[in-house]
Amino acid sequence: MYIKEIELNNFRNYKEQKVSFSKGVNIFIGKNAQGKTNLLEGIYLNAFGKSFKNVKDKELIRFGEEYCKIKTISENEEGENTTEIAIRNDGRKGIKKDGVKIKRASELLDRIYIIIFSPEDLRIVKDEPEKRRKFINRELCQIRAGYLYDLNEYNRVLKQRNVYLKEKNIDEDMLDIWDRQLAACGTRIIRKRKQFIERIDEISRNIHYGITDGKERLALKYESNVPASANTEEDFYEILIATREDDIRNGTTGRGPHRDDFSINADAIDLRRFGSQGQQRTAALSLKLSEIKIIEEEKGEKPVLLLDDVLSELDNDRQVMLINSLGENQMFITTTEIIESVAEKLPKGKYFKIVEGQVATEI
Numbered sequence: 001m002y003i004k005e006i007e008l009n010n011f012r013n014y015k016e017q018k019v020s021f022s023k024g025v026n027i028f029i030g031k032n033a034q035g036k037t038n039l040l041e042g043i044y045l046n047a048f049g050k051s052f053k054n055v056k057d058k059e060l061i062r063f064g065e066e067y068c069k070i071k072t073i074s075e076n077e078e079g080e081n082t083t084e085i086a087i088r089n090d091g092r093k094g095i096k097k098d099g100v101k102i103k104r105a106s107e108l109l110d111r112i113y114i115i116i117f118s119p120e121d122l123r124i125v126k127d128e129p130e131k132r133r134k135f136i137n138r139e140l141c142q143i144r145a146g147y148l149y150d151l152n153e154y155n156r157v158l159k160q161r162n163v164y165l166k167e168k169n170i171d172e173d174m175l176d177i178w179d180r181q182l183a184a185c186g187t188r189i190i191r192k193r194k195q196f197i198e199r200i201d202e203i204s205r206n207i208h209y210g211i212t213d214g215k216e217r218l219a220l221k222y223e224s225n226v227p228a229s230a231n232t233e234e235d236f237y238e239i240l241i242a243t244r245e246d247d248i249r250n251g252t253t254g255r256g257p258h259r260d261d262f263s264i265n266a267d268a269i270d271l272r273r274f275g276s277q278g279q280q281r282t283a284a285l286s287l288k289l290s291e292i293k294i295i296e297e298e299k300g301e302k303p304v305l306l307l308d309d310v311l312s313e314l315d316n317d318r319q320v321m322l323i324n325s326l327g328e329n330q331m332f333i334t335t336t337e338i339i340e341s342v343a344e345k346l347p348k349g350k351y352f353k354i355v356e357g358q359v360a361t362e363i
């Protein structure tokens with residue numbers, strides 16, 4: 001499956017724009033603030049139903065306009081598929097898959113698989129645990145049916161519980177209902193995340209070994225703040241009961257996958273804390289490259305890769321290494337400039353120039 005075309009209407013700084021893509025590499029060159037990231041955001045939006053940025057839907061509408069519309073056409077052996085998203089400034093949002101309205105954005109998730117590499121992704125090793133959880137969540141939403149549902153349910157209940165914990169008079173029966181729900185979704189979330197990290201651990205070790213010329217042995221481990229001995233819903237529930245007093249005192253829920261993390265070690269060194277910047281970035285690349293493999297394995301599809309400004313974050317050697325390790329996936333690469341020696345290494349593709357929300361094809 002590859003993305004053949006995108007049509008943007010009043011989306012971010014685009015007024016009306018249609019772009020046809022190459023099946024292979026697509027390179028977007030433009031100065032700062034021209035619309036490079038916005039274009040990738042449009043592509044991402046039509047695959048996930050929401051932006052990779054933490055924004056409200058209506059912020060995606062071009063300033064001063066009433067609505068925006070993004071349409072993509074993708075193609076596989078069976079033919080063409082279309083996805084359309086329309087957002088209005090009263091907050092209403094409509095999604096269509098092949099012309100038919102769908103209720104949940106999650107119905108889009110089985111259509112096209114996307115992995116995004118942004119400067120932010122290169123910081124996942126050194127950043128706070130929340131970023132690493134986001135990394136896991138994004139991938140699991142694509143490969144595990146039901147994961148997004150559990151995650152949304154968990155977050156919804158957690159939010160209610162946390163609000164309630166701040167009240168003066170607490171009815172423990174009320175808490176009990178939520179605790180049961182948290183335990184049910186939470187256990188499933190932890191189980192899937194653990195399996196995922198185990199798989200990434202296996203795959204990334206080889207990749208990382210290659211990238212570092214055999215110098216570093218990477219090891220990942222899921223770190224749950226719900227003890228490893230707690231494997232069942234009942235165990236999780238017991239923990240919530242045991243920590244209930246603390247939770248009431250603190251006015252928040254202390255235990256659960258919303259506080260989890262995973263460790264990234266090179267040999268015996270915890271790269272999150274002690275890795276050099278280069279080591280942290282290289283490990284982040286290994287993780288991202290492993291994601292590609294997992295999707296290919298699980299879904300039998302090559303994911304589409306969005307590389308937003310990452311080349312400029314890497315030194316020349318790492319740029320070439322990254323490009324060499326990306327396969328025949330469809331790729332969207334944005335950059336302010338392309339270095340000759342790197343361009344030579346890129347598989348054949350299409351070049352575009354972006355100026356003030358206008359995309360022009362270059363030869």
Ligand SMILES: Nc1ncnc2c1ncn2[C@@H]1O[C@H](COP(=O)(O)OP(=O)(O)OP(=O)(O)O)[C@@H](O)[C@H]1O
Nearest residue numbers: 012013032033034035036037038059060061062063
């Ligand atoms: N809703 C919106 N309506 C109109 N313009 C917007 C909207 N949201 C963002 N923009 C503008 O779009 C412009 C391009 O943003 P974008 O992030 O795509 O730039 P870029 O080409 O990726 O730049 P950089 O190289 O700095 O990353 C920005 O100047 C931004 O202010």
Ligand SMILES: [Mg+2]
Nearest residue numbers: 036037038309
């Ligand atoms: Mg950008």
